[in-house]
Amino acid sequence: MSFYDATVPLFIQMLTALTGILNKAEAHCQAKGIQPEVLLSARLYPDMLPLTKQVQLACDFAGKSAARLAHVEVPATADTEKSFDELRQRLATTVDYLKTFKPEQFEGADAKDVTFPAGANTNLTLKGQQFFNRFALPNFFFHTSIAHGILRHNGVEIGKRDFLGVA
Amino acid sequence: MSFYDATVPLFIQMLTALTGILNKAEAHCQAKGIQPEVLLSARLYPDMLPLTKQVQLACDFAGKSAARLAHVEVPATADTEKSFDELRQRLATTVDYLKTFKPEQFEGADAKDVTFPAGANTNLTLKGQQFFNRFALPNFFFHTSIAHGILRHNGVEIGKRDFLGVA
Numbered sequence: 302m303s304f305y306d307a308t309v310p311l312f313i314q315m316l317t318a319l320t321g322i323l324n325k326a327e328a329h330c331q332a333k334g335i336q337p338e339v340l341l342s343a344r345l346y347p348d349m350l351p352l353t354k355q356v357q358l359a360c361d362f363a364g365k366s367a368a369r370l371a372h373v374e375v376p377a378t379a380d381t382e383k384s385f386d387e388l389r390q391r392l393a394t395t396v397d398y399l400k401t402f403k404p405e406q407f408e409g410a411d412a413k414d415v416t417f418p419a420g421a422n423t424n425l426t427l428k429g430q431q432f433f434n435r436f437a438l439p440n441f442f443f444h445t446s447i448a449h450g451i452l453r454h455n456g457v458e459i460g461k462r463d464f465l466g467v468a
Numbered sequence: 469m470s471f472y473d474a475t476v477p478l479f480i481q482m483l484t485a486l487t488g489i490l491n492k493a494e495a496h497c498q499a500k501g502i503q504p505e506v507l508l509s510a511r512l513y514p515d516m517l518p519l520t521k522q523v524q525l526a527c528d529f530a531g532k533s534a535a536r537l538a539h540v541e542v543p544a545t546a547d548t549e550k551s552f553d554e555l556r557q558r559l560a561t562t563v564d565y566l567k568t569f570k571p572e573q574f575e576g577a578d579a580k581d582v583t584f585p586a587g588a589n590t591n592l593t594l595k596g597q598q599f600f601n602r603f604a605l606p607n608f609f610f611h612t613s614i615a616h617g618i619l620r621h622n623g624v625e626i627g628k629r630d631f632l633g634v635a
Binding site: 306307310311314315345346349411430434435436438439440442443446447449450453454456461464465466467 | 473474477478481482512513516578597601602603605606607609610613614616617620621623628631632633634
């Protein structure tokens with residue numbers, strides 16, 4: 302199997318699904334007379350991150366992880382999104398970026414060292430496979446799942462099929 | 469890279485992390501005088517599944533997915549757990565089961581067809597890689613993340629490092 306197959310298509314699928322979830326969340330706001338900012342700033346607990354940041358981090362753990370695995374320059378992101386539209390644009394930009402990667406760029410990447418920031422002033426180095434399994438993928442899914450959980454907790458009618466992108 | 473490396477070690481790592489999270493959840497109950505049943509039956513929304521079921525499903529999406537990818541008999545699970553101890557035992561049993569798999573059993577598994585139940589009375593067939601990327605892995609992470617989210621929402625002091633299993 303190719304390492305590319307285990308990484309990039311999965312990110313694209315899940316981010317596309319998340320776009321669909323944001324569509325339903327925005328429609329929910331319109332139907333129920335909820336200010337979009339209320340949902341966009343919703344959290345599961347006061348010291349957890351709000352929906353907007355969960356989506357931004359999902360994008361980063363996809364795009365930046367792909368860059369690290371392919372050993373190309375990691376794109377900078379400004380995290381300025383303040384609306385459903387802007388978050389969807391961020392997701393679309395990330396998906397477009399992911400589509401620029403070619404399977405050849407991931408050849409041997411599972412065994413190559415990846416050095417990445419892990420917390421304040423800390424860099425870690427892991428082999429590509431371990432970086433992906435232990436860090437990039439769990440973090441990516443954490444933020445997509447918590448985004449889903451925030452919206453479910455606030456009554457948006459989405460389900461597992463929306464999460465999987467097969468709705 | 470080997471398909472085994474992309475699957476079994478990741479499941480083991482995350483289920484081990486989830487065991488640590490349940491330890492902290494139980495300690496939180498003891499410290500705060502909370503009946504364990506209250507946390508075990510907590511949900512993010514009335515029509516979402518409670519913590520106990522999130523943990524059971526995380527175990528199933530790990531163990532049963534590994535069995536499907538290796539094309540061995542899929543183990544039956546009774547879902548009878550009613551305490552933190554029993555859930556930890558379920559996790560330990562699943563980890564022990566995952567450790568029985570050998571990398572050779574996953575050779576070529578990414579390209580082999582996997583037929584699996586997807587909803588009531590529906591079977592789907594996908595290549596192993598797609599089954600893993602589009603179904604097994606997102607479902608597995610969904611349930612581990614929502615279990616984490618339920619506990620965070622209820623004030624248990626856990627963080628991303630607990631989720632990643634590096635705490």
